[in-house]
Amino acid sequence: MAPLRIGFAGANAQRGWAKDAHLGAISAVPDLIVQAVSARTQEIADGAKAVFGAASAYDDSLALARDTQVDIVAVTVKVPEHRAIVLAAIAAGKHVYCEWPLGRDLAEAQEMADAARAAGVHVCIGLQGGNSWAVRHAAQLVQGGAVGRPLSLRVVSPTGGWGAESPPNYAYLQDKSNGATLSTIAGGHTLCAIEAVIGAFTQVTARASILRDTMTLMGTGETVKRTCADHLLTFGKHDSGCISSLEVVGGVTDVPFQFELRGSKGSLSITGGHPGGYQAGTLTVTTNPPSPRQPEQVATGIGTQSVNVAELWARFASDIRSGKRTVPDFDRAVRLTRLLDAIDASSENGSTVSLGGQ
Template sequence: MTDTSPNTGPNTGPLRIGFAGGNATRGWARDAHLPAIRALPGLAVGAVSARDQSLADEAAAVFGAPVAYGDTLAMVRDPGIDIVAVTVKVPEHRAIVLAAIAAGKHVYCEWPLGRDLAEAEELAAAARASDVHVAIGLQGTHAPAIRHAARLVREGAIGRPLNLRVVSPTAGWANEAPPFYAYLQDKRNGATLSSIAGGHTIAVIEAIVGPYADLSAINSILRDTVRISGTDEVVQRTCPDHVLAIGRHANGCVSSLEVLGGLPNTPFLFELRGTEGALTVSGHHAGGFQVSDLTVTATPAAAPQSAHVVAGLAGGPINVAESWAAFEADIRAGTRTVPDFETAVRLTRVLDAIDTAADTGGRVTIAD
């Protein structure tokens, strides 16, 4: 551990965040979480950890962290940390989340929560048995456009939702990947096109039109080998790079969802038709719709969507800042409004239903 500032005692100022998985040169924590937190006066970086001390020291210099840990579990036990942000690879989530909850820390965990439903249920049970606040990183649901669209539907602006068409492309899962994304090609790691791009999209679909009741699906591996850029290595892809799902929602709305990899220049499409009107959500980012600044268009014309809670951000940090602002507000007020580990379990069940439907060729009912 490298400590350049005392970090003990009760917190009367900003909530102090310990980053599990800081990286000085790349990564979602550096590129999205860090600018978001710097824009929120009620939050501060309190520590950062990495897989060894030298990497932690490098990350701390970039993050402005007063403490650097080469041991993440030691950081979790730091009495000066209020929130543990879990931004490591998905297979490493479980151990860190369980340790953080046991240490009485609030937890913000990147989506997906775990490698599979069993891990998600285990982590949700641990959170349920504690007094800590937990958040799952489904930042797309915090986008002002998504909240606005959900409010319009809830208030009956387009009548009863009838049918929804969604196309959700992303640059990832193409025919080439950088070395640090090689692990995304292996289904066993739980970080796939289905779970990441599909999960973020389904979370938004359910936020706007309500939960799926049942669905059918086709999973496809269109490119079964992946070149690792800058090397001669070729790895096998064992997870789908194309997902089609046809669903019926609890309110009777029917929906089609297509999730596609390898398409950095294709815009996001979300078209919802109701008995009294329609709305679209549009936007584009190579990293997926959840990273972009989205816009809602409704007919008949509706009130404009609200502005961002945090001004002055662009790209990835926009919706991440919205989610952090809501999580901070929950912790301080004792409320529980943000998507949490129970949300993650529900979403993982939907993803499991897609896999089951694709494997069996049948229609799968989704348990509550």
């Protein structure tokens, strides 16, 4: 059976998540090949074509979405550009892997989810941390009673982003209206893992804060105003009865990811140490009392940034072949976006928000 052919919207030979994480991930999944790439100029696209080993290169991502030789469109551009490419790909009958966040707001996310459902195509949202072997293993242990009844969860989720300085190409992450913020990216990925292990939020109280209202662009010295939070605290109650606390900290690289669950019969922890956030590296699960050894990652011999992405790609390809739907999809993205909106509302109003209708 011929491999599934991927078109990368937003490829770059020099930098970017597609090059740093997806390229290594695709190399570890035999059922996938890169067929096409697109970028904002033909020169950049041609450079990416050589690095990604693609057959075609476009300076128009909508043209890539219509390429008859592409089976899956991978959307790795900036969040404000997601909607147009995703909708074009769905209209062309393509399967779609889109990076998280899906859209700039709930309305965009809902529009894309509705379009995918109506078309019947397979879609995947890039919540690779919540889909990782470690988080899925932890969820299975909790569901199997390894720690008894979940009582309380404490999570500290640091990221090097949203600190005092940033590369120029990340300046757009400081503007809340672009939808790519500490709350949505570092927060959203972590909230996904929390819900995977201890269940959906039913109530949330939050405080989103801007501790540094400006940041400096590396290499230029230019100052950029920050309109999104660089620190997030949430306190939640879950449908399992467990309560949780989460601190997402921007501009921190010397503190590990900490996920500490206490249950009625034991405890469980997930740890990681990638400076880009827990979702971008390998994770370890431990329990007390000890449980069976954690399963191995699906892919080995690739960079840490690629490991969890490879797992998600492997499951997505399997879903397309089998007709099953096991990966986090656009409906999952909509539910997570609603949770983030509730967190914003709680922070703005100083209130506890109920999410019983999620």
